[in-house]
Amino acid sequence: MTNHQITVASLPTAALEARHFQLSNVPMPEPQEGEVLLRTILMSIDAANRSWMQGATYRDAVKPGDAMPTYAICEVVESRSPRLSSGDIVAAESVWADHVTRPAHKLQKLPKITPLSHLLSVYGIAGKTAFHGLLSVGQPLAGETIVVSAAAGSVGGYVGQIGKALGCRVVGIAGGPDKCAYVTDHLGFDGCVDYRAGGLFKALKAACPDGVDVYFDNVGGQILETTLPLMNERGRVVCCGAISQYDTDTPTGPRNLPGLVVVKRLRMEGFIVMDFAHNDAKATRALQTWVAEGKIKVSEDIVDGLENAPAALIGLLNGDNTGKRMVRVGPDPA
Missing domain, CATH: 3.90.180.10 (Medium-chain alcohol dehydrogenases, catalytic domain)
Structure with a gap:
């Protein structure tokens, strides 16, 4: 055999x-x-x-x-x-x-x-990455604004839905009108910006009139660079991935570091899901509750x-x- x-x-x-x-x-x-x-x-x-x-x-x-x-x-x-x-x-x-x-x-x-x-x-890598990254690293409070890149992806979609369940305002970044419509109409985000349409900074600023408190970054590169100036003081940047950098031999990074981190007193922290394995049971209970209540769509x-x-x-x-x-x-x- x-x-x-x-x-x-x-x-x-x-x-x-x-x-x-x-x-x-x-x-x-x-x-x-x-x-x-x-x-x-x-x-x-x-x-x-x-x-x-x-x-x-x-x-x-x-x-x-x-x-x-x-x-x-x-x-x-x-x-x-x-x-x-x-x-x-x-x-x-x-x-x-x-x-x-x-x-x-x-x-x-x-x-x-x-x-x-x-x-x-939802109960595996994607859901637990979203849960641990947002709650343990991003530490959002009800009423704050969360921005999520790759919002239609495996992790980003759950980040936004968890943010909504916690009482936050959530704005996604995705590629193309169909994905943006999916993020708002199906997943329930408050807004979604199409990074492929051009004018990302202007569109993101309009979608976040009160600034950004938590940015959950899945892509790195230009989108991270564009989002940082919109962060509020004491904002938190959750560094989950850098998909825009993986498939190239000429990766780029934000040019506005460390200046904005210092001026705005930002906290940027990377993580991998195994860092919080000791809290996996808590994550599963919370995710199951939100799914049962219809607050998270799989x-x-x-x-x-x-x-x-x-x-x-x-x-x-x-x-x-x-x-x-x-x-x-x-x-x-x-």
Whole structure:
């Protein structure tokens, strides 16, 4: 029995392309003592996948020949550990493949939530990143103004909805009129600015007449530079990602640092979701409550087929997703 796997054929120096990946058949892995064999159900597709190809970050750099790393929801097929049993659903640091083996002690057994895709979106990486970043780093108060870039994306959409649930005014930044309409009409933001339409500073200033108290930054670069002058004194900038910088060999940064940070006494802080894992249970309870109350709408963008993972990542980097993007490799258990 063979196993399908996607490896990195070569590292890109500019835009990521399909030729940078290779789909191949490899032997079916066999679990050793203390390990389990996993069947991949869903794989998370994130801008971070691209950043790992640029060099070491909070994890080792991805090199040519490596199977592409991912966060995945999997089913235990065979267990050689008392920690897990066949049929258990787990979260795993995995790779783009049909099957993998992993040490049981490094896996997280997941609760019974249907559909399983919600464990990658609202109750998974996307929702928890939004919750922890906004509350623990941004620390918004009711009545404040929050601006969110990549507002139609996997994290940004939840940031805005959480902000609304907390009593804040929320303005999104997204690419194109359709996405902006989705952000306001479906997700309930108070406004959304189309960065592709030109005149971003003027439009954002008009949408935030009282300035910006919290900016949740998913893109970096020019949009971050444009937003900083609109920050109020003691404003907070939550640095979650820099998707505008990942797919180029000539990254740019804000030219108005550190001047504006000093003059406005701003606080800029980066984070990754694992920093606040100790608060994950609180995040899940809050998110489940808001979903049940209709204050958060779950938005998912699911691409079918392991072979389509490269196209799914390339599309994400080009902004063609709405909501949390993931790849379905196999069906949910019956």
